[in-house]
Amino acid sequence: MIRLFKVKEKQRELAESAVGGAPVKKQTAGELRLNKGWFIFNKNSYVTKVILKVEDDFMEGGSSLLVILKFCVTYASHGGYSNRCLKVKGQGDISELNLPKTCSIIFPNGKDDLMNFEVSIRPDEGYYMGGTFIFTFQVSPIYPHEAPKVKCKTKVYHPNIDLEGNVCLNILREDWKPVLNINTIIYGLFHLFTQPNHEDPLNHDAAAVLRDNPKLFESNVRRAMSGGYVGQTFFPRCV
Incomplete structure (x- = not known):
């Protein structure tokens, strides 16, 4: 989770490494972690999309770190993602x-x-x-x-x-x-x-x-x- 707070720094490094080449599309926080191997999930899986959405909301100030931690704990303790855990809020x-x-x-x-x-x-x-x-x-x-x-x-x-x-x-x-x-x-x-x-x-x-x-x-x-x-x-x- 410590790496979570270094996303912006890594995005800047990627941009700087592209000097002289084609412009690099700015990656979201979730995409950056996925591409760097921080997740082992299928990139197109529903679980991954949910996690990326939660984490990107966090980076934009929309979600608290506690929300992300709760999601991770729920995922691990149930051996996988369940629709039920995200329906509870609604x-x-x-x-x-x-x-x-x-x-x-x-x-x-x-x-x-x-x-x-x-x-x-x-x-x-x-x-x-x-x-x-x-x-x-x-x-x-x-x-x-x-x-x-x-x-x-x-x-x-x-x-x-x-x-x-x-x-x-x-x-x-x-x-x-x-x-x-x-x-x-x-x-x-x-x-x-x-x-x-x-x-x-x-x-x-x-x-x-x-x-x-x-x-x-x-x-x-x-x-x-x-x-x-x-x-x-x-x-x-x-x-």
Whole structure:
């Protein structure tokens, strides 16, 4: 583990040794250890990918050394990797959810599958008040080192949600960190309905209307939620 703290130094040495040659792609912390023989795992195995992800998060300040040590101990004591050890965090987060009163959680596959579920959001203020919006969550086997995959199941006229259900929420993308959790995501989704944002859109038409004509935007939202057309797009009723 001492070598863990010399990764940056070794990366610099590799770069310096390439003087006069083609540029060398900067290796991640995990790749450097793998290439130097610090791991004996298959480079493409699922176990190796998980370990590299955990360690690279550590080098970027996203994971504590304790997390890495716990993972190594778990791996060694069980004679190999088990999906169960990485699901524990996700299951714990779900069992400790502190949802807004306007949100509820549904398990379509039953309580035995806690890694795939739906969240229902019913805003009590703002443009979308009274509507019901369903989001699907698919929790990664390496959560919390990867954000859950979240899509909006309800077709909605919204600047930050496109017609295919993709959601523009920064913590689901570049701002995700292992210290965040499912509860954080749900509050972020709720915030999208109380404070839609025209500056970071997925539905550019809706964003332009919100920016230029909030009254028309409000009218479009009510029409869509009631089950009707906005432009040439039909939205099923969700109120």
